[in-house]
Amino acid sequence: MPSMLRDGSRRDVLAAGGLAALAALLAPRMALADEKAVEAEIKKLYGEKKLESGRIKLDVPQIAENGLVVPINVEIESTMTADDYVKAVHVFADGNPQPGIVSYRFTPECGKAAAATRMRLAQTQNIVCVAEMSDGKLYSTKSEVKVTIGGCGG
Template identity: 35%
Template sequence: MFDHTTRRSLVLGAAAAGASLALPASALAQAKTPLVGPLAPNPAEFKKTMEQFSGGKPAQADGLLLDVPVLADNPSAVPVKVKVTLPISEQDWCEEIIVLAELNPSPLTCRLQFTAAAGTAEAAVRIRLSQSQNVHALARMKSGRVLQTKQAVTVAASGCGM
């Protein structure tokens, strides 16, 4: 386990390397409101987030790796690794990666931003899944290309208060 000093060092180290991690506004809003009853999937929000991120451009299937366990024992903390495998240069680098849970009430689980100084575009996070579903990762390159991949995950129990 990490103590507070170690976590602070990791966050500061990531910021110094040209990467940042931010919680989506919808997640911050949900944290302030108590949950009342089960929350249903939000396919409209999922579709809207996908379209906004890609800007309506078709996404290419190669160049992005997503590593998620096929069976998630703890749906409250599912490990996710995302990595852009395309060459990173000063002319073209990954600006942003998002991770979406297709059937979560709030589909945007993670947003990662990078600069050319990062030298790579990869991250490992833990996300919460409400049920068995597809997890999607999208990456936007400086050149405007959008990369996309997805993987199915089966959860052992509900992780979003359902």
């Protein structure tokens, strides 16, 4: 796997330099999403509907040493019955080349609106999570992850 080797060597260079400044020099080569891009994505899905706070437990590390594999666990408070459940959850990042990370669709059969996966983060940024309930209500929350080594191979 030559690409892995190359990635590895870049990482060694970064480690040897040991400087965040070097990473900062490398990062801006990519066109990155920003807060506006995330807002635009949410608008595309839900228009101008109001986002309330609460009910979402977004579990991401405060500091991620390796941006290539960052665990993300979301859980939304809900009884998950046929007439009151979490329909969808969308996760965005405001500092990746593209804002989308993952969109989940739950059903009452899940019993619990929780899911875990792993994501790539290019740099330190905010993770934004929006949950849509079966009654149409929207909730959102965000959390910052500090990334030591970015996860978007150059």
